[in-house]
Amino acid sequence: MKNKNDSSYKLLFSEPRTVRDLLTGFVREDWVERLDFDSLEKVSSTFVTDDLRDREGDVIWRVRFGDEWLYVYLLIEFQSTVDRFMALRIMTYVGLLYQELVKQKTLTRQGKLPPVLPIVLYNGERRWNAALNVSELVQPVPGGLEQYRPDLPYLLLDEGAIVASDEWPEETRNVVSAIFRLEHHYSHQDVIDTIGLLVQWLQAPEQTQLRRHFVLWIRRVLLPSWVPENEGIEWQSLNDLSEVHNMLAERAKKWPEQWKQQGLEEGRQEGRQEGRQEGRLETARNMVERTSMDDRMIADLAGLDIAQVRELRAELKH
Numbered sequence: 001m002k003n004k005n006d007s008s009y010k011l012l013f014s015e016p017r018t019v020r021d022l023l024t025g026f027v028r029e030d031w032v033e034r035l036d037f038d039s040l041e042k043v044s045s046t047f048v049t050d051d052l053r054d055r056e057g058d059v060i061w062r063v064r065f066g067d068e069w070l071y072v073y074l075l076i077e078f079q080s081t082v083d084r085f086m087a088l089r090i091m092t093y094v095g096l097l098y099q100e101l102v103k104q105k106t107l108t109r110q111g112k113l114p115p116v117l118p119i120v121l122y123n124g125e126r127r128w129n130a131a132l133n134v135s136e137l138v139q140p141v142p143g144g145l146e147q148y149r150p151d152l153p154y155l156l157l158d159e160g161a162i163v164a165s166d167e168w169p170e171e172t173r174n175v176v177s178a179i180f181r182l183e184h185h186y187s188h189q190d191v192i193d194t195i196g197l198l199v200q201w202l203q204a205p206e207q208t209q210l211r212r213h214f215v216l217w218i219r220r221v222l223l224p225s226w227v228p229e230n231e232g233i234e235w236q237s238l239n240d241l242s243e244v245h246n247m248l249a250e251r252a253k254k255w256p257e258q259w260k261q262q263g264l265e266e267g268r269q270e271g272r273q274e275g276r277q278e279g280r281l282e283t284a285r286n287m288v289e290r291t292s293m294d295d296r297m298i299a300d301l302a303g304l305d306i307a308q309v310r311e312l313r314a315e316l317k318h
Contacts, residue, residue, distance in 0.1 A: 008217040013059050013074055013121075015210045016040040018175055022119070023063075023072070025174040026157055031065070039064035043071070060097065068108050071116040073097060075154075082126060087134040090118045090154045118154040123183055125317050128158040160184050160317070173201045175210070182222060186295065188248075195245045202241065211241050218244055280304055281312065288313050 012018050020037045043060040061072045073094060077083065094116050101113060108114055122128050131137050133153040140146045163184040178194050178201075185191050195218070202211045219238055238244050284302040288309070295313065299306040 008213065008220050009078075010059060010076060011213040012179060012210075012217055013076065014042060015213065016042075017207065017210055018179075019059075019061050019063075019072065019074075021174045021176045022074075022157075025176055026162075027117075027155065034065060035070065036064035058093070062114075065115070069106075069114050071097065071101075071114055073116055073118045075118065075120050077120055077122045077124070082122075082124070082128055082130050084130050085137065086120060087131045087137055087152070087154065090120070091134045091150060091152045094118055094152065118152075119157060120154050121157050121159070123159045123180075125160060127161055128156055132156055173197075175201065182218070187297070192245065192249050195241065195248065199241045199245055212239075215239060215241055215244060281308070284309050284312055285316070288316055 013022070016037070019040055023032055023035065023037075040061060040063045043062055058076060059074045061074070062069045063072065064070075073090075075090065075093065077086070083089070097116060098113050101107065106114070133151065135149045135151045138149040140149070159180045163180050175198065178198055181194050182191060185194070198211075198214060201207075202214070215238060223244075238247065280302050281304070284298050284304055287298045287302065295306050295309045298304075299309045302309070
């Protein structure tokens with residue numbers, strides 16, 4: 001996806017509905033049921049230190065957990081490569097947040113630090129393989145010294161891995177699962193259907209701002225990679241989710257033939273040089289990389305088995 005660090009993505013997670021769906025849908029722990037989601041409150045950027053404020057991609061929320069506050073530190077990671085030392089960064093950011101909470105005297109009734117849930121939201125193509133706890137980054141030393149290693153895990157949400165495994169939350173109206181599916185879709189129909197669901201889910205007046213954030217994100221980040229360049233669509237004129245959905249549904253009727261011609265022509269050029277089978281593979285490769293067609297359609301157009309197309313898609317992801 002182009003412009004992955006677009007600020008419009010951060011706006012999606014600056015809405016209470018999105019944060020609630022993130023916690024209820026993807027934090028599979030019993031204590032989540034005890035949260036008072038009506039109390040969700042975004043922590044102002046003026047509340048944190050300059051060091052934390054510089055983390056433009058990150059969002060901090062707090063929510064009532066019984067009589068106390070639970071802080072949710074959401075680090076949005078747009079890097080295409082996996083950060084080996086993410087656990088160390090998390091420890092630093094959580095430490096800075098705690099320092100600010102002490103400074104502001106925002107402690108629990110027992111005078112202790114409130115709990116913080118650090119979440120890393122990663123949307124890169126490569127699967128995340130970095131340490132999930134800072135303790136894993138410290139060389140163990142025998143003889144008792146290992147007890148002094150810092151111990152701070154974080155919750156990783158690797159969007160691509162979640163979509164590939166189909167581990168969706170039971171709550172069917174979860175807007176975060178829709179975000180993940182739009183970013184890692186397998187067909188243009190998947191995109192259209194998902195946006196159609198968002199149109200249904202976000203009809204209430206109190207969801208007006210979230211609808212606008214979705215339109216901004218789709219318009220600025222996703223549409224340029226979905227729509228063929230020769231379509232000439234005036235994206236900036238789209239201001240409503242229904243408009244986006246209707247436009248894509250209508251335009252998508254023409255795309256398969258355009259993608260077919262583009263992919264076949266490029267495949268033919270490669271095929272003249274490398275042979276018929278390799279040309280078919282190159283045709284499929286072009287379609288996987290440059291279109292939103294599903295694997296079955298690509299296999300039919302390129303003259304390959306669907307297993308070959310799936311293998312190509314897996315190779316390109318890694």
